[in-house]
Amino acid sequence: MTTESPMAVTETSQELALRFYEQMRKIRSFEERADELYKLRLMAGLTHLYIGEEAIAVGVCESLGRDDYITSTHRGHGHCLAKGADVERMFCELLGKEAGYCRGKGGSMHIADHENNNLGANAIVGGSAGIATGAAFSAKARGSGQVAVCFFGEGALGQGLVYEVMNLASLWTLPVVYVCENNLYNEYTHYSETTAGDIATRAAAFGIPSEEVDGQDVRAVHAAATRAVERARRGDGPSFLLCRTYRFMGHHVGDVDRTYYRSKEEEQEWRQRDPLELARRWLLEDGLADEATLDEIDRRADELVAAGSQAAIDSPYPSPDEVGKHVYA
Amino acid sequence: MSTPSVKEVPTSHEGMREISLAQAVNEALAEELRRDPTVFIVGEDVAEAGTAFKVMTGLVEEFGRERVIDSPISEPGITGLGLGAAMTGMRPVVDIMFGDFLTLVMDQLANQAAKIHYMSGGRLKAPLTLRTTLGATRRSAAQHSQSLHVWPAHIPGLKVVLPSTPADAKGLLKTAIRDDNPVVFFEDKMMFATKGLVPDGEYTIPFGVADVKREGEDLTLIATSSMVYVALEAAELLAGEGISAEVVDPRTLVPLDRATLAASARKTGRVIVLDEGHQSYGASAEIAAVVAEDAFFHLDAPVRRMGAMDVPIPFSPVLEDETVPTPDRVLAAALELLGKR
Numbered sequence: 080m081t082t083e084s085p086m087a088v089t090e091t092s093q094e095l096a097l098r099f100y101e102q103m104r105k106i107r108s109f110e111e112r113a114d115e116l117y118k119l120r121l122m123a124g125l126t127h128l129y130i131g132e133e134a135i136a137v138g139v140c141e142s143l144g145r146d147d148y149i150t151s152t153h154r155g156h157g158h159c160l161a162k163g164a165d166v167e168r169m170f171c172e173l174l175g176k177e178a179g180y181c182r183g184k185g186g187s188m189h190i191a192d193h194e195n196n197n198l199g200a201n202a203i204v205g206g207s208a209g210i211a212t213g214a215a216f217s218a219k220a221r222g223s224g225q226v227a228v229c230f231f232g233e234g235a236l237g238q239g240l241v242y243e244v245m246n247l248a249s250l251w252t253l254p255v256v257y258v259c260e261n262n263l264y265n266e267y268t269h270y271s272e273t274t275a276g277d278i279a280t281r282a283a284a285f286g287i288p289s290e291e292v293d294g295q296d297v298r299a300v301h302a303a304a305t306r307a308v309e310r311a312r313r314g315d316g317p318s319f320l321l322c323r324t325y326r327f328m329g330h331h332v333g334d335v336d337r338t339y340y341r342s343k344e345e346e347q348e349w350r351q352r353d354p355l356e357l358a359r360r361w362l363l364e365d366g367l368a369d370e371a372t373l374d375e376i377d378r379r380a381d382e383l384v385a386a387g388s389q390a391a392i393d394s395p396y397p398s399p400d401e402v403g404k405h406v407y408a
Numbered sequence: 409m410s411t412p413s414v415k416e417v418p419t420s421h422e423g424m425r426e427i428s429l430a431q432a433v434n435e436a437l438a439e440e441l442r443r444d445p446t447v448f449i450v451g452e453d454v455a456e457a458g459t460a461f462k463v464m465t466g467l468v469e470e471f472g473r474e475r476v477i478d479s480p481i482s483e484p485g486i487t488g489l490g491l492g493a494a495m496t497g498m499r500p501v502v503d504i505m506f507g508d509f510l511t512l513v514m515d516q517l518a519n520q521a522a523k524i525h526y527m528s529g530g531r532l533k534a535p536l537t538l539r540t541t542l543g544a545t546r547r548s549a550a551q552h553s554q555s556l557h558v559w560p561a562h563i564p565g566l567k568v569v570l571p572s573t574p575a576d577a578k579g580l581l582k583t584a585i586r587d588d589n590p591v592v593f594f595e596d597k598m599m600f601a602t603k604g605l606v607p608d609g610e611y612t613i614p615f616g617v618a619d620v621k622r623e624g625e626d627l628t629l630i631a632t633s634s635m636v637y638v639a640l641e642a643a644e645l646l647a648g649e650g651i652s653a654e655v656v657d658p659r660t661l662v663p664l665d666r667a668t669l670a671a672s673a674r675k676t677g678r679v680i681v682l683d684e685g686h687q688s689y690g691a692s693a694e695i696a697a698v699v700a701e702d703a704f705f706h707l708d709a710p711v712r713r714m715g716a717m718d719v720p721i722p723f724s725p726v727l728e729d730e731t732v733p734t735p736d737r738v739l740a741a742a743l744e745l746l747g748k749r
Contacts, residue, residue: 209488243485
């Protein structure tokens with residue numbers, strides 16, 4: 080099995096910088112459309128939007144090759160897209176259509192993309208930590224050179240499984256990167272009410288090096304992720320990446336009135352640190368792009384999402400006899 | 409159950425050897441480790457210790473610590489790790505020392521392993537084998553004596569195997585490891601020393617094929633795992649009363665060989681289901697329902713269930729022995745069902 084080598088990052092190339100922006104913009108546009116689809120009652124069930132956290136998925140996934148593994152969370156659209164998933168097939172999955180990544184059987188909270196080694200979003204908080212660690216174990220056993228990334232929110236820090244597998248990963252020097260997206264809220268509860276002590280120290284207790292980064296800055300995330308991924312690929316074992324971020328929207332699409340657990344002022348403050356706006360600013364300041372180029376990227380992302388979501392709306396549902404298929408391989 | 413006191417089986421059959429159930433499991437693991445480099449074992453004390461039950465003695469010496477891996481006491485962690493490895497090209501055998509610890513791994517098993525193939529629309533698979541134990545009467549009290557095989561059996565996506573003999577254990581375990589689905593494989597810890605004839609050479613036993621362990625005409629005893637020995641002893645006692653009992657072992661709960669169970673029920677018209685899980689909401693209830701659905705008009709009496717009493721398994725031997733079906737209790741139930749008492 081071959082693994083594409085990660086981007087060199089000592090100096091962010093223009094191409095890479097524009098891809099950061101394009102990928103983040105695609106996720107933003109996708110999530111805004113998902114929100115609309117829900118509000119228009121075109122989408123059933125629950126969905127958890129990644130708006131505000133795009134820099135983490137993109138910064139991390141741009142440090143990976145296509146063969147590298149990721150596991151994701153209930154807030155997983157961003158990870159899935161950043162790892163290379165197709166917009167239309169994702170919308171098909173969100174709408175429960177036959178052409179979706181999981182034939183409509185997974186939905187928003189369970190999208191897996193086997194073609195890009197995304198082993199799946201997971202609706203059990205912390206539930207995929209074992210899968211990511213096992214994928215890393217497998218990569219090491221097979222000598223494939225692959226790396227596994229486990230995305231999870233700070234809410235998963237309350238789950239014992241996470242610590243069990245971090246212990247295994249450190250003991251067995253597994254090529255896995257634990258990426259904690261601290262968006263400050265375990266659902267509707269501020270993490271300071273649920274999380275004792277210092278988060279990074281938890282990784283340190285297992286002998287896992289950790290790095291804390293500004294999760295709104297895609298360059299910072301990418302640089303730190305690249306260090307962690309390179310360390311894993313060298314055979315030096317796991318890392319822990321703690322990303323400070325903010326969930327701009329509610330816990331899920333229906334969580335509209337949020338004043339009982341966080342203030343409008345706080346939301347406004349974080350809006351000033353929108354990862355897309357920050358990226359746009361440095362792209363312009365560093366002369367890596369002009370307004371027209373970025374506007375064109377915006378337009379393309381919106382177009383892709385509009386076309387993909389419409390195609391998904393027009394796409395057929397699975398035949399009812401699909402229900403009994405794929406219970407067993 | 410109590411240690412089987414079934415009569416010694418002859419040892420001189422052509423092409424057969426007499427080995428213990430522990431040896432049969434050991435052979436199955438060794439053969440699969442030899443034939444497939446993606447197979448590995450992970451669990452507590454599986455390497456030099458060869459497990460708490462000494463089932464894996466010698467494996468680490470042959471296959472090394474890279475493939476027979478001692479783990480921390482982290483049942484959910486090793487099950488999750490096994491699952492991730494299974495999803496990415498390996499065939500792990502996760503060893504969960506006591507079936508009671510299934511309670512700890514149920515998220516990884518029920519929410520993750522069981523569902524990944526379905527949730528991914530058939531695009532991912534998890535060829536994971538989880539070996540564990542069941543059974544009381546080892547004087548291990550309430551947290552080391554449960555028979556929880558019906559828990560995974562209730563979750564679509566998992567397969568559940570309950571071998572009763574060394575030959576079945578070996579052939580079914582090899583099938584489990586080669587199966588592309590998560591399989592939970594239960595061994596009664598009281599049966600590890602139980603001996604039986606095992607065919608020489610390579611063989612596997614397919615899932616979903618029940619085995620008639622003793623043919624009979626008057627009554628069917630459907631029995632799982634170690635209850636097969638209780639049923640066989642009871643059948644001997646019944647023979648002394650002039651009653652011919654058939655003993656059918658489903659061998660796998662999922663998939664379940666409904667046809668063979670129903671055929672025996674239709675033949676004899678009377679059925680007792682013996683299973684060491686708690687009787688209420690148990691495997692015995694499911695099998696009784698299957699018999700009722702598929703053989704109702706051939707039944708001469710209601711289907712009887714005999715499982716573990718609905719109490720936590722007590723420590724005191726005097727109390728513990730009250731909780732499980734015994735040959736005498738099966739005899740009494742059978743005579744009652746036949747209107748002889």
